[in-house]
Amino acid sequence: VSEFSHEHLVQLYETDLMGIVHHANYLRFLEESRVAWATNKGLLDYQKIESASHLAVYGSEVRHIQPAFFGDRLRTFVQAKIKGVKIIFEYKTFCINRDQTKSDVLVLEGRTTHVPLNKELKLIRPPIEMKKIMENEKWIETWLLNL
Amino acid sequence: VSEFSHEHLVQLYETDLMGIVHHANYLRFLEESRVAWATNKGLLDYQKIESASHLAVYGSEVRHIQPAFFGDRLRTFVQAKIKGVKIIFEYKTFCINRDQTKSDVLVLEGRTTHVPLNKELKLIRPPIEMKKIMENEKWIETWLLNL
Amino acid sequence: VSEFSHEHLVQLYETDLMGIVHHANYLRFLEESRVAWATNKGLLDYQKIESASHLAVYGSEVRHIQPAFFGDRLRTFVQAKIKGVKIIFEYKTFCINRDQTKSDVLVLEGRTTHVPLNKELKLIRPPIEMKKIMENEKWIETWLLNL
Amino acid sequence: VSEFSHEHLVQLYETDLMGIVHHANYLRFLEESRVAWATNKGLLDYQKIESASHLAVYGSEVRHIQPAFFGDRLRTFVQAKIKGVKIIFEYKTFCINRDQTKSDVLVLEGRTTHVPLNKELKLIRPPIEMKKIMENEKWIETWLLNL
Numbered sequence: 001v002s003e004f005s006h007e008h009l010v011q012l013y014e015t016d017l018m019g020i021v022h023h024a025n026y027l028r029f030l031e032e033s034r035v036a037w038a039t040n041k042g043l044l045d046y047q048k049i050e051s052a053s054h055l056a057v058y059g060s061e062v063r064h065i066q067p068a069f070f071g072d073r074l075r076t077f078v079q080a081k082i083k084g085v086k087i088i089f090e091y092k093t094f095c096i097n098r099d100q101t102k103s104d105v106l107v108l109e110g111r112t113t114h115v116p117l118n119k120e121l122k123l124i125r126p127p128i129e130m131k132k133i134m135e136n137e138k139w140i141e142t143w144l145l146n147l
Numbered sequence: 148v149s150e151f152s153h154e155h156l157v158q159l160y161e162t163d164l165m166g167i168v169h170h171a172n173y174l175r176f177l178e179e180s181r182v183a184w185a186t187n188k189g190l191l192d193y194q195k196i197e198s199a200s201h202l203a204v205y206g207s208e209v210r211h212i213q214p215a216f217f218g219d220r221l222r223t224f225v226q227a228k229i230k231g232v233k234i235i236f237e238y239k240t241f242c243i244n245r246d247q248t249k250s251d252v253l254v255l256e257g258r259t260t261h262v263p264l265n266k267e268l269k270l271i272r273p274p275i276e277m278k279k280i281m282e283n284e285k286w287i288e289t290w291l292l293n294l
Numbered sequence: 295v296s297e298f299s300h301e302h303l304v305q306l307y308e309t310d311l312m313g314i315v316h317h318a319n320y321l322r323f324l325e326e327s328r329v330a331w332a333t334n335k336g337l338l339d340y341q342k343i344e345s346a347s348h349l350a351v352y353g354s355e356v357r358h359i360q361p362a363f364f365g366d367r368l369r370t371f372v373q374a375k376i377k378g379v380k381i382i383f384e385y386k387t388f389c390i391n392r393d394q395t396k397s398d399v400l401v402l403e404g405r406t407t408h409v410p411l412n413k414e415l416k417l418i419r420p421p422i423e424m425k426k427i428m429e430n431e432k433w434i435e436t437w438l439l440n441l
Numbered sequence: 442v443s444e445f446s447h448e449h450l451v452q453l454y455e456t457d458l459m460g461i462v463h464h465a466n467y468l469r470f471l472e473e474s475r476v477a478w479a480t481n482k483g484l485l486d487y488q489k490i491e492s493a494s495h496l497a498v499y500g501s502e503v504r505h506i507q508p509a510f511f512g513d514r515l516r517t518f519v520q521a522k523i524k525g526v527k528i529i530f531e532y533k534t535f536c537i538n539r540d541q542t543k544s545d546v547l548v549l550e551g552r553t554t555h556v557p558l559n560k561e562l563k564l565i566r567p568p569i570e571m572k573k574i575m576e577n578e579k580w581i582e583t584w585l586l587n588l
Contacts, residue, residue: 012476013318013469015311017364020268022307023204024174028454031171035453057170059294061208067268070311121167121214147206159329160322160463164456164511171454175307182306217458314562317498318468325465351464353588355502361562415461415508441500 006036007096010072020067027060030091030110033076037089041133055087055114056121062110063146068095074107079143082126082134087114090144109144153183154243157219167214174207177238177257180223184236188280202234202261203268209257210293215242221254226290229273229281234261237291256291300330301390304366314361321354324385324404327370331383335427349381349408350415356404357441362389368401373437376420376428381408384438403438447477448537451513461508468501471532471551474517478530482574496528496555497562503551504588509536515548520584523567523575528555531585550585 008029016022034055038044068074073096080089090111094104118124126134155176163169181202185191215221220243227236237258241251265271273281302323310316328349332338362368367390374383383406388398412418420428449470457463475496479485509515514537521530531552535545559565567575 011469011473012310013316013472016306017309017311017313018201018203018264018266018268019311023207024171024178024307027171027174028452031454032452054165056165056214057211059208059210060170061206063206064204067203117165119165121165158322158326159457160325160465162458163453164458164460166458169454175305178307179305312495312497312558312562317501318465318472321465321468348459350459350508351505353502353504354464355500357500358498361497411459413459415459 004037004040005075005077006033008032008074008076010068010070010074012070015070018067020069021072023062023064026062026064026093026108026110027112029074029076029093030060030062030089030112033078033091034089034112037078037080043130043133054117054119056117057112058086058115059113060110061112061147062108064108065106065146066095068107069098072096072098075104079139080134080137081139082131085115085123085126087116087126087130087134088112089114092144109147111144111147151184151187152222152224153180155179155221155223157215157217157221159217162217165214167216168219170209170211173209173211173240173255173257174259176221176223176240177207177209177236177259180225180238181236181259184225184227190277190280201264201266203264204259205233205262206260207257208259208294209255211255212253212293213242215254216245219243219245222251226286227281227284228286229278232262232270232273234263234273234277234281235259236261239291256294258291258294298331298334299369299371300327302326302368302370304362304364304368306364309364312361314363315366317356317358320356320358320387320402320404321406323368323370323387324354324356324383324406327372327385328383328406331372331374337424337427348411348413350411351406352380352409353407354404355406355441356402358402359400359440360389362401363392366390366392369398373433374428374431375433376425379409379417379420381410381420381424381428382406383408386438400440403441405438405441445478445481446516446518447474449473449515449517451509451511451515453511456511459508461510462513464503464505467503467505467534467549467551468553470515470517470534471501471503471530471553474519474532475530475553478519478521484571484574495558495560497558498553499527499556500554501551502553502588503549505549506547506587507536509548510539513537513539516545520580521575521578522580523572526556526564526567528557528567528571528575529553530555533585550588552585552588 014025075096076093093107095107116124116126161172222243223240240254263271263273308319369390370387385404387401389401410418410420455466516537517534534548536548557565557567
């Protein structure tokens with residue numbers, strides 16, 4: 001379905017005393033995927049971020065299906081759409097090839113909603129090029145099965 | 148409504164390049180409030196945590212209302228209930244007394260759902276003393292207005 | 295020796311899979327102590343930080359003596375001096391009253407060196423009021439025994 | 442000199458309100474490089490880490506030369522040696538190709554010292570295979586110029 005995906009290798013500093021990835025870190029991995037997606041679409045130029053608008057997080061929902069461990073390769077698939085001033089991202093994160101097994105394990109499903117803010121943290125309209133790209137993205141309503 | 152609350156002073160290392168608290172940190176503050184709540188109720192003994200069960204995060208939802216800044220005092224109110232094997236926490240986080248003003252600002256509303264796991268990360272029944280305390284907690288269905 | 299100290303309660307999200315505080319977090323606790331010290335001395339006004347100079351970290355040294363655990367109360371003592379354009383902080387962090395024992399355990403000794411930068415990240419002279427306060431601070435050369 | 446290096450792409454969540462990478466995160470990047478080095482040498486098997494010894498951080502020193510920004514590619518070079526029970530890593534981190542310029546910028550130099558601990562956090566001798574590999578590593582005393 002979603003063509004775009006981004007991989008994150010779980011670091012020691014992302015685990016907690018239960019030996020698994022601490023749940024707050026997943027929002028970081030989702031941001032990483034979102035930034036990679038935007039870079040891939042030509043929407044993000046790191047070197048101009050200071051002058052650019054910013055997609056503030058308005059809401060987030062995460063459903064954890066399986067824990068992830070140090071050294072796991074987590075691959076996150078992304079879909080995005082625009083709806084008025086809101087930009088919505090959905091994510092599925094899989095653990096790839098743990099224990100050399102072939103089947104990937106669904107680790108989480110997530111959704112984040114964003115609004116564009118300027119540098120003074122005031123709400124602005126989504127930039128036109130962002131709107132154009134977003135409107136051409138494939139979006140499947142029933143993509144997330146657990147959220 | 149909820150009597151219990153916990154305060155967190157926003158640190159420099161919790162901000163990002165937008166000059167505001169990075170959204171992933173709020174899940175940490177909610178955990179902090181949850182742990183403080185459990186300690187307050189006598190449900191958590193730090194020194195026995197290794198032998199104890201663990202409340203794994205099953206799901207989270209956060210709605211961000213206002214940004215928070217370095218040096219802000221964030222006070223989080225908590226309510227909790229048990230529902231089958233699931234334990235549900237709801238949160239309201241306010242910024243207290245910014246700019247010496249009297250009115251507090253609602254920063255976020257959140258909800259996290261948990262299941263008790265043992266050290267091998269297997270699902271277990273909620274410990275009896277936890278169940279007892281949870282069932283006696285006040286719970287207001289309509290407490291969160293934005294989520 | 296040093297009168298000023300600051301306490302941090304170790305959070306779950308600050309531990310790693312070894313069950314102890316991840317070492318990178320100690321630099322955060324030292325920053326917390328430094329900020330608390332500067333606030334205590336009247337050098338820091340959170341609400342003006344945007345317009346103010348910033349003490350960039352030029353160097354850090356940490357010696358870990360004992361591990362710290364979830365729920366530990368870590369009390370950090372601070373001494374500070376100014377030396378040319380450099381501002382030097384030294385720290386001793388103790389774990390307080392673990393297992394209800396009376397003796398505190400030395401967790402780490404640390405030293406951070408800073409230079410004042412303006413918002414454009416250019417080196418500036420230390421603000422006069424900072425200089426004045428720093429020069430009146432007590433400083434004991436041999437305070438750190440392990441670094 | 443050092444053949445091994447590891448790259449880290451700076452994430453939004455690693456910046457702070459000054460718009461630069463928060464200094465505590467560099468210890469994380471150094472750990473990342475160290476883990477990548479150990480994996481590269483065949484010393485680390487993620488899936489066996491629970492049963493393995495652990496290289497606890499005994500000390501760290503970092504000298505920050507230049508700030509790093511969101512989107513920067515940071516490449517860290519590593520050298521390692523063993524000295525009694527202590528294992529020493531040294532690091533040089535460069536920002537690669539910022540603004541499409543050809544010359545890399547030295548961001549930091551660092552050194553971390555480690556001791557092997559077992560799961561009960563007791564000091565043990567370095568595992569033999571680790572010792573062997575470490576003793577065959579190239580080590581240049583004067584590699585770090587700023588620390």
